[in-house]
Amino acid sequence: MLLKKSFRKKCLILGLTISLSIPTMAMGKESVSGLSSTNQSMDLIEQTEAFAVSKSINLLDIPRFVTKEQSKAVNKGLNIAKDKQNDRFVHNAVQFVTAMEAGKYGQALKFSSHALKKSISEQWLEIYWNTVLQQLHPQLGAFTGISGAEVIESNKVHTNVEVVLQFERGAYPFTIRVDKTGKINDFLLNSFFGPSAAEPAYSNPDLFTEKEVVIGKGEFALPGILSIPKGKGTFPVVVLVQGSGASDKDETAYALKPFRDLAHGLASNGIAVLRYNKRTFEHSVKTTADQYHTVDKETTNDALLATRLLEKEKKIDDDQIYILGHSQGGMMVPQMINQDKRDNIAGAIVMGGPARTIQDVILDQFDYLLSIGQLTPQDSAFFKEQFAMLNDPNFSGENPPAEFHLGQSVFWDSINDIKAAEMAKRQNNPLLIIQGERDYQVVSDVEIPIWKKELSDRTNVEYRLYPKLNHFFTEGEGEMSTPMEYFTPANIPEYVVNDIAAWVKSKPD
Template structure:
């Protein structure tokens, strides 16, 4: 992807930097304050859960810069589409967006699903919509109106409708998720529409099949895909668990689709793979409004529900279910094993997973990014101060300090004591710990020695280090990677997939 405008490129990379360092930040319960420029501070909410941070840092990730299209409706009323009345889902999504822009938040809430109504209020919707436009205005200009609308994807949980938000300079896709009855169940700003990596050359689609599945049930059911090698089976299976933030089943990160690469590569080598949309992706608004959101809700619980689904699959060997956790997902692998009451997990792959706490790793990230000029001093100081609060043994998610401004304090309280290597000391499930040596987000020279020291007494832990790879396991040059590498549409190298496949195939059934 080529970004000719240097200002736009800088803004995109800056947003990318921050989005890869911190989880989603929740909106609060009071009206948002106004802001003037991208470098100033915005108060998203008032009270103890206020989130006063540089506004460029608060977007889940930096949206794509899309040129203004010809023929876009330049008004703030309903979207003019010839087929809009022919599709209930399209019509309801458009009406919901139009109601928010018109200030009819009560009507928008009335057309929402029961789970969404339980999670948000009219006031929350007003804060969300007002703050969203405020944050986009410095780089996008004033909001003009809506562009086109189209049904983009259907899965077994939601039908997704994309509505274009047209600003003076750019357009942002806005995704609304509707349930089977046509009610709006969730929504989020689509964050990137640039080039993405194609299916890797080592994928052999003729050697496996894929089917849609649903992880869990009820308000937070998740759509997923099970890739199964052709043949009689039963096959060993790997469950893919994402890192921090709101990511889909492919763990799409700008131009990269590492979990799609992993799923198709492993399935081509005779290993089944289950991947699914993360809860913070499929149910973004409901999660953002949940002040009791925790890392177990976000990661652990759904990963274990995935193993229960696999118990029922005839072509899956339920004694060879392996977890593969990337980044935060890798950090949570020992927690998954601890909470695996049904003892479904036969072993796990930790892919770029921290051995230390989330906040200690995060502080190192910001120091590095400041040193190479990727973030301003203000941002580094803000997040360092916030993360350091989590190291206070008296930090409480129920009663956080007034100075704690990252929102969802219960989430941070739930993650701040997770020390993966230490937790894995007394566990027996075999581990494969893999790491890119150019990874600036989880630095191998710091994390791997801790893993090795804590697990030195265990004889069923193996390590693989890759000199050319970054945090998303794609290749690059130089001693340490840069955030801009994630904008290059490339695949995970086949040698990584090969190593994982060989490790899985070398493991006997749990009962042997």
């Protein structure tokens, strides 16, 4: 029990601190099916607790707690439409949660899709549900039941039903993803439900249209939105690729929606934009349960599938398909170019992307958070030990050390040797590298000199530095940003959108 509590605390701190490249935390060594031994059960308990704490993080170092403002927003904002209780999707979502509440996990699985059943078990559901209640209890009190449910969104992949979990001191939304047949295909415990940034002033909906699209197919198909300028076309297009964690098409980070801002700003400037829900967001549980989850599955592969979709769009100039990768997405841009066998990527924008390995970047974050009192010396030491294991040349994701506790070890093994600037040195695709100078997650004074040194022999790389911007490219005051800035609604400034638009329109080569 002491080990279990200690591990839970470390996983909570991990959700608070790691920024940029946290994998979906769970299923490190064992598949959830066929568990039998006590040791295997403890592994599942520990890993699932990590999953419950951290899987909804978008880009790291976002505070993992419910503020008073958030709690008020939930209590005021969730008005449930009673007349939707008879809807088939709502009914099945409610029955799924009701079965878990009653401890009937086998019955809950009967409402699940074949794809979800392949990923989880009754035991997995039992541990997941009890862990959710344990994590929310300190702030919201005892669970009292379901206070309502409604369809909040339908896209070409899922109908999303929000089931409201009612507690003694407030409510918490739980998103259930239902497939076209009415089966539960995934679910996601929401991480923020307070105010968010309004549409930016520079967005002009009269100048563009939007349509739903699907990236890929099968179990991990992703819903997306293609914003297309009005007019005859053809138009250049930018594919937006998120940072780490479970991120929606807007790359929502608490009160911020940076990808929504970029999409509407660029589309208002005559540039098409494709954005989509990330795999770890749309298929959170199934991704978590994949013990062979890699950074290519999470980021690279879906971005390349997006470029293939654009080949077929009549109003898109398929010679001008650009990638914009933010944070982890920016770090993976050279990997995308390397794996672009169809030669679709005309160029790329690296937005707050690290030049070094992920371990180096995260360890710098730890030092900063330690300096401002948001990380204890003991926890800092714990994580440094964990990353030392990753830096060992003999580290194996399929057979990690017994002391490795950062979750999906195969994922870490797939990302820990990537050095974006060094990789880009051997490429020819034009790059625009943009960076906020107040970004504490990817520090410009450290990363930009490395980019410039490695790419010094290239003539088609441009740089833009923005003194007031943080990791999500919103403005703030002070020398360095803090995690709390992400709770303040704000838009990406128009000058950033204009810089990107001007670079794309210049047809860099």
